[in-house]
Amino acid sequence: MGRLDGKVALITGAGSGMGRLAARAFVDEGALVVACDLKEAAARETVADLGERAVAVAADVTREADVARMVSTAVDRFGRLTVLYNNAGIFDQADESVLTMDEAVWDRTMAINVKGVAFCCKHGIPELIRAGGGSVINIASFVALMGCTVPQDAYTASKGAVVSLTRSLAVQFGPQGVRANAICPGPIETPLLRDLLKDENKRRVRLSRVPMGRFGQPEDVVSLSVYLASDESTWTNGAALVVDGGISVNYF
Numbered sequence: 001m002g003r004l005d006g007k008v009a010l011i012t013g014a015g016s017g018m019g020r021l022a023a024r025a026f027v028d029e030g031a032l033v034v035a036c037d038l039k040e041a042a043a044r045e046t047v048a049d050l051g052e053r054a055v056a057v058a059a060d061v062t063r064e065a066d067v068a069r070m071v072s073t074a075v076d077r078f079g080r081l082t083v084l085y086n087n088a089g090i091f092d093q094a095d096e097s098v099l100t101m102d103e104a105v106w107d108r109t110m111a112i113n114v115k116g117v118a119f120c121c122k123h124g125i126p127e128l129i130r131a132g133g134g135s136v137i138n139i140a141s142f143v144a145l146m147g148c149t150v151p152q153d154a155y156t157a158s159k160g161a162v163v164s165l166t167r168s169l170a171v172q173f174g175p176q177g178v179r180a181n182a183i184c185p186g187p188i189e190t191p192l193l194r195d196l197l198k199d200e201n202k203r204r205v206r207l208s209r210v211p212m213g214r215f216g217q218p219e220d221v222v223s224l225s226v227y228l229a230s231d232e233s234t235w236t237n238g239a240a241l242v243v244d245g246g247i248s249v250n251y252f
């Protein structure tokens with residue numbers, strides 16, 4: 001028996017990194033999965049060997065019509081939706097301090113990381129309610145909770161918004177059986193981080209802050225997502241769960 005038997009999950013940003021691994025892990029645990037990504041070929045590659053239990057959908061989370069279509073695809077294909085996994089997000093290499101802020105970088109970051117999550121909730125949560133309850137999993141970041149002397153201010157602000165929005169969702173929809181939780185990962189070795197870590201100095205500075213002595217792996221986050229998607233977490237609501245190898249509790 002799988003931990004996610006009977007669940008129907010929609011995962012955004014499922015064409016790469018943690019979203020791709022989550023799609024595969026969810027299917028392994030018995031869920032039916034709608035794997036969405038801006039990049040259609042990447043989403044298709046994710047589901048290529050998952051058979052009938054997963055479907056790929058090309059969707060840009062900043063476009064409301066795309067979001068409505070991906071939610072209706074889940075319902076049409078699998079009958080209902082019980083897990084909304086808002087994972088799509090970007091970190092722009094040009095995103096540094098507000099002092100050097102480029103307006104286009106700010107707007108794009110906010111559009112994908114915040115408005116995209118809001119659109120997915122707007123269209124996904126009514127389906128979770130219709131299904132009799134469900135779980136919203138929002139991927140934020142540990143930078144939502146602590147300052148960083150190597151700033152990435154648009155990203156930081158966007159992930160702070162995700163944590164705040166998650167709390168609001170938790171109290172609004174808890175009475176209807178819909179839980180909402182945020183995961184705040186530390187640096188995880190995915191394509192998103194790989195480019196940043198090509199710079200040896202940036203890599204060394206970040207690694208020196210991790211008590212566990214390594215960067216995170218996608219599995220470190222996805223195992224928590226499986227818990228949040230499952231009935232093991234039916235009283236976990238409104239949390240911002242940190243998975244960062246101890247970075248955020250490290251004074252020196």
Ligand SMILES: NC(=O)c1ccc[n+]([C@@H]2O[C@H](COP(=O)([O-])OP(=O)(O)OC[C@H]3O[C@@H](n4cnc5c(N)ncnc54)[C@H](O)[C@@H]3O)[C@@H](O)[C@H]2O)c1
Pocket residue numbers: 012013014015016017018019036037038039042059060061062087088089090091112116139140141142184185186187188189190191192193
């Ligand atoms: N990797 C890290 O260190 C780290 C740390 C903390 C939080 N996160 C967050 O985890 C999430 C997943 O990150 P990852 O490292 O797996 O990233 P990734 O870049 O490997 O994957 C992100 C996916 O999102 C998709 N995407 C981007 N814009 C989209 C849009 N508008 N609509 C639909 N899909 C879109 C991309 O095509 C890509 O496939 C992101 O929200 C990220 O901010 C990552």
